[in-house]
Amino acid sequence: xxxxxxxxAEQLNELTALVMRRNGCNEAEATMVAxxxxxxxxRGIFSHGTARLKRYxxxxxxxxxxxxxxxxxxxESKMAAVYDGxxxxxQRIASIAMEKCLAIASSTGVGFCSVRNSNHYGIAGYYxxxxxxxxxxxxxxxxxxxxxxxxxxxxxxxxxxxxxVSFPLNGRTFLLDMATSVVPRGKLxxxxxxxxxxxxxxxxxxxxxxxxxxxxxLKALLNKLGGILPLGGxxxxxxxxxxxxxxxVVELLTAGLSQGEYSKETYSERxxxxxxxxxxxxxxxxxxxxxIKSLSRIVDDVVDxxxxxxxSKIYYHGEKEALKRQNSLxxxxxxxxxxxxxxxxxxDEFDIDRLKWEEGR
Amino acid sequence: xxxxxxxxAEQLNELTALVMRRNGCNEAEATMVAxxxxxxxxRGIFSHGTARLKRYxxxxxxxxxxxxxxxxxxxESKMAAVYDGxxxxxQRIASIAMEKCLAIASSTGVGFCSVRNSNHYGIAGYYxxxxxxxxxxxxxxxxxxxxxxxxxxxxxxxxxxxxxVSFPLNGRTFLLDMATSVVPRGKLxxxxxxxxxxxxxxxxxxxxxxxxxxxxxLKALLNKLGGILPLGGxxxxxxxxxxxxxxxVVELLTAGLSQGEYSKETYSERxxxxxxxxxxxxxxxxxxxxxIKSLSRIVDDVVDxxxxxxxSKIYYHGEKEALKRQNSLxxxxxxxxxxxxxxxxxxDEFDIDRLKWEEGR
Numbered sequence: 001x002x003x004x005x006x007x008x009a010e011q012l013n014e015l016t017a018l019v020m021r022r023n024g025c026n027e028a029e030a031t032m033v034a035x036x037x038x039x040x041x042x043r044g045i046f047s048h049g050t051a052r053l054k055r056y057x058x059x060x061x062x063x064x065x066x067x068x069x070x071x072x073x074x075x076e077s078k079m080a081a082v083y084d085g086x087x088x089x090x091q092r093i094a095s096i097a098m099e100k101c102l103a104i105a106s107s108t109g110v111g112f113c114s115v116r117n118s119n120h121y122g123i124a125g126y127y128x129x130x131x132x133x134x135x136x137x138x139x140x141x142x143x144x145x146x147x148x149x150x151x152x153x154x155x156x157x158x159x160x161x162x163x164x165v166s167f168p169l170n171g172r173t174f175l176l177d178m179a180t181s182v183v184p185r186g187k188l189x190x191x192x193x194x195x196x197x198x199x200x201x202x203x204x205x206x207x208x209x210x211x212x213x214x215x216x217x218l219k220a221l222l223n224k225l226g227g228i229l230p231l232g233g234x235x236x237x238x239x240x241x242x243x244x245x246x247x248x249v250v251e252l253l254t255a256g257l258s259q260g261e262y263s264k265e266t267y268s269e270r271x272x273x274x275x276x277x278x279x280x281x282x283x284x285x286x287x288x289x290x291x292i293k294s295l296s297r298i299v300d301d302v303v304d305x306x307x308x309x310x311x312s313k314i315y316y317h318g319e320k321e322a323l324k325r326q327n328s329l330x331x332x333x334x335x336x337x338x339x340x341x342x343x344x345x346x347x348d349e350f351d352i353d354r355l356k357w358e359e360g361r
Numbered sequence: 362x363x364x365x366x367x368x369x370a371e372q373l374n375e376l377t378a379l380v381m382r383r384n385g386c387n388e389a390e391a392t393m394v395a396x397x398x399x400x401x402x403x404r405g406i407f408s409h410g411t412a413r414l415k416r417y418x419x420x421x422x423x424x425x426x427x428x429x430x431x432x433x434x435x436x437e438s439k440m441a442a443v444y445d446g447x448x449x450x451x452q453r454i455a456s457i458a459m460e461k462c463l464a465i466a467s468s469t470g471v472g473f474c475s476v477r478n479s480n481h482y483g484i485a486g487y488y489x490x491x492x493x494x495x496x497x498x499x500x501x502x503x504x505x506x507x508x509x510x511x512x513x514x515x516x517x518x519x520x521x522x523x524x525x526v527s528f529p530l531n532g533r534t535f536l537l538d539m540a541t542s543v544v545p546r547g548k549l550x551x552x553x554x555x556x557x558x559x560x561x562x563x564x565x566x567x568x569x570x571x572x573x574x575x576x577x578x579l580k581a582l583l584n585k586l587g588g589i590l591p592l593g594g595x596x597x598x599x600x601x602x603x604x605x606x607x608x609x610v611v612e613l614l615t616a617g618l619s620q621g622e623y624s625k626e627t628y629s630e631r632x633x634x635x636x637x638x639x640x641x642x643x644x645x646x647x648x649x650x651x652x653i654k655s656l657s658r659i660v661d662d663v664v665d666x667x668x669x670x671x672x673s674k675i676y677y678h679g680e681k682e683a684l685k686r687q688n689s690l691x692x693x694x695x696x697x698x699x700x701x702x703x704x705x706x707x708x709d710e711f712d713i714d715r716l717k718w719e720e721g722r
Binding site for chain 1: 436438439440441443469470471473475510511512513514515516518519526528535537539540543544560562563565568569570586592593594598599600602603604606607609610612613616617618619620623625641643644645646647651652655656659660662663664666667668669670672674675676677678
């Protein structure tokens with residue numbers, strides 16, 4: 001890790017928002033993109049942070065994302081709403097939908113929203129945690145570009161389809177935010193760049209057979225064949241059919257309930273990405289404090305279990321990211337040279353002052 | 362597969378109910394145990410069928426299960442209820458809780474129940490599908506005996522913690538019913554009996570290291586060490602931390618929300634198993650028929666994707682079991698010699714006429 005550069009979250013946020021503004025986003029859209037991307041960087045989830053800013057810019061240029069568009073409620077009931085994102089900015093649409101869940105749940109105890117015709121919304125966990133910061137159990141899930149093969153298929157019709165679920169604990173948040181595939185596409189790309197063999201069980205070739213060559217899978221994907229395996233890997237020996245099932249549940253909650261497009265059909269003309277959000281008040285199950293105490297007790301006891309040989313700590317989900325976030329807030333976010341270069345280029349291209357980087361690691 | 366014997370579902374149901382009656386269960390309890398166990402056999406999920414009847418009998422004898430006990434509502438809100446099962450019969454308690462979810466959801470659109478102090482409830486999918494037979498999206502999950510190690514732990518504090526989710530399709534049901542561990546304990550026992558090596562990635566020894574010897578894990582478990590790995594396997598390379606996260610979410614929904622015991626604490630004196638159920642009306646997201654059409658279209662398109670080399674069919678979840686069920690209803694349920702012997706013994710022990718078996722495969 002050399003030549004990393006350090007930057008304050010506020011400054012990174014400001015640049016990101018400005019770039020989006022210069023690309024036609026209104027203020028609310030630019031604010032949300034900046035907020036969600038910088039949150040990812042703060043937590044150390046760099047694959048979903050400002051390293052991705054150029055892609056949003058490109059997607060606006062190609063018409064995949066339409067800036068300055070308000071999502072529309074196309075169906076509403078006492079417990080739920082369905083949005084048509086009209087091809088707009090994912091982070092803004094998702095934020096509105098989660099706010100709606102919270103508004104519904106604040107009066108009824110439970111609220112759900114399903115969304116169609118949206119775009120990449122950043123880290124799924126951001127929206128779940130937003131609910132939990134207000135005391136709710138949060139749910140956030142989305143379909144994505146098609147990259148994952150169903151069990152016994154050789155066609156990548158499913159997305160990496162992340163599921164995020166968060167629970168309020170005493171002074172902390174449990175936040176599971178997981179792709180339902182074994183690994184994300186970015187992992188294959190890293191192995192490919194380093195000319196490294198992948199572990200068998202990550203991906204398949206164009207015939208649906210295991211391969212340890214990331215280039216084989218990445219090339220096959222260009223022809224809409226092969227792809228990443230669902231969590232659990234190839235076939236059923238290690239539970240690949242379970243990951244396939246979780247991925248399909250994501251498609252049903254997002255595209256199914258919103259009557260939108262499923263992963264295979266996304267990124268044709270517009271993004272067409274679908275999301276699903278939920279907020280559930282723990283107080284519908286008992287005294288709020290008692291319920292949160294019960295949730296916290298379990299998490300504390302599990303991470304206190306006997307460590308495996310050579311291990312010094314058992315984490316609960318979201319703990320590592322919360323520690324990293326604290327550190328990033330104190331010392332600044334450290335970005336790799338490639339991201340630094342990319343952000344400088346974007347600044348130049350859109351006539352914005354470059355960030356005042358400090359030396360990192 | 363030799364010496365299998367064939368029996369009609371109704372006759373198997375009758376025997377099962379009678380055995381439970383002779384062991385102190387009231388009629389409602391006996392009916393539900395018979396219903397759920399025979400449903401498992403009908404679907405070919407023999408590990409959770411009448412092969413397990415002896416265990417219920419033993420659990421009543423040892424006081425783990427208390428027969429003839431009614432669960433009690435300990436908290437109720439507009440959207441949810443919490444039950445104390447008072448150590449009673451799992452299938453009966455779960456059935457009451459899912460009925461309650463459906464009653465709540467019938468008036469509001471959504472209903473949840475969390476349950477503590479229950480017992481083994483059979484196949485998780487039974488209760489989810491019960492909701493879907495009435496047109497709802499169904500959710501059913503439970504904690505279990507402690508058998509699974511968290512990522513980087515060597516102590517089996519989590520259960521195999523199954524999650525079942527079902528959606529109504531046109532004339533069919535999508536039913537995902539999956540343990541959040543790589544495999545169930547029964548799989549290790551089968552490999553052990555056959556003196557076969559397990560694949561690496563299923564289980565760990567008492568130190569938390571991978572082992573391919575099922576006897577090593579089964580022996581370690583007697584000392585509350587080692588165990589089965591979460592879905593995704595050892596460490597994080599294949600996503601084991603995701604299976605660990607799903608398992609922990611199950612603990613939070615079941616034991617957390619009901620303020621009950623989590624898997625590590627179950628089976629001390631009484632069963633103390635916790636469940637969670639949900640029912641969601643698809644009509645809160647739009648016209649019911651249109652939503653179901655949208656769900657069905659996605660499932661149909663996914664299973665219609667290009668088959669991998671050597672594969673002839675891609676299944677959706679619940680499809681294999683539905684086909685098997687149809688076949689079992691037509692031709693009778695085929696049980697293995699060990700289960701046949703066990704059921705004959707139980708019949709003798711409780712002074713019931715033996716089943717009139719027919720020759721099977």
